[in-house]
Amino acid sequence: MDALNDVLASIRAKGGELVVISPQLPRHSLELIEGHGLGFDILYDQNLSLSDTFGLTFTLSEALAALYLSFGIDLPEANGTDDWRLPMPARYVMNEEGLILHAEVNPDYTRRPEPAEILKLL
Template identity: 25%
Template sequence: MKKLLFIFLVTFTSVTSAQNLIAKSADDITPLIIGKKIPNLTLKLSDNTDVNISELLKKKKTVLVFYRGGWCPYCNIHLQALADAEKQILDLGYQIIAVSPDSPENLKVTEEDDKLKYTLVSDSKGALIKAMGIAFEAPDNRKSVIYIKSDGLNTNFLPVPSVFVVNRESTILFEYVSPDYKRRLKTEILIPVLKNLK
């Protein structure tokens, strides 16, 4: 019995600590799974004010998106697609929150350039991205841009682009995590998922 308990504790500790580390590559991540809760952390909004993630999620069921940054053309296409589908998403009773390592100042640029109405959140230090288990070591050719866009707070990680559908209790109901940053969850698939979860 003691041996089984020891094996369980070692396994649990390994999985828990793995979600706070930065994976070597996008293929090596260990994301939180359906049924787990989004960690309660304080990050920044585009106006540089603090925001508690749990408080944001309590407002409405949420489409929680993680993207690499406003410098990434694939991310901007995805953010725009979400903006185009925002009315449908709102009508289904959901809000959209998008998180990236960009600084609040750079979030504001993305909001203005893409004319986004939904909430962008800055996780420049990667607290939530790492806790979600989707952080991986950025390729060398991206390290200078993420350093600049995070105002020097991020030197080495990127999030794997991901979409989590979360209830008001912060529990994950659905997820789409793609190590290939060019592949994003299409809104044509997201909308039926949201309808089915209703």
């Protein structure tokens, strides 16, 4: 977590703030925050409504849902929904007025931008 704390400090040094938005129920996010000592908030996207607004949601196939369950991951329980939907990972850089200055969405959740790329945008 030291690397994450370093990135968070760099974001804040540039006047920014990191905000995470998740479809997970708040109790699960709180466990994550407390369990890993995260220094930022995780906001709750109830029923994936914000993700839907941005066109980010997709539904897992039955086979993939079964695979998730085999690993003990129950998305409907974790998200408080009746379905197997997830948002694609997305990163937005916004100014203080809420104007989106940069947006990046990649359906491949394994491809994430390097923190240095985001820091350049700030």
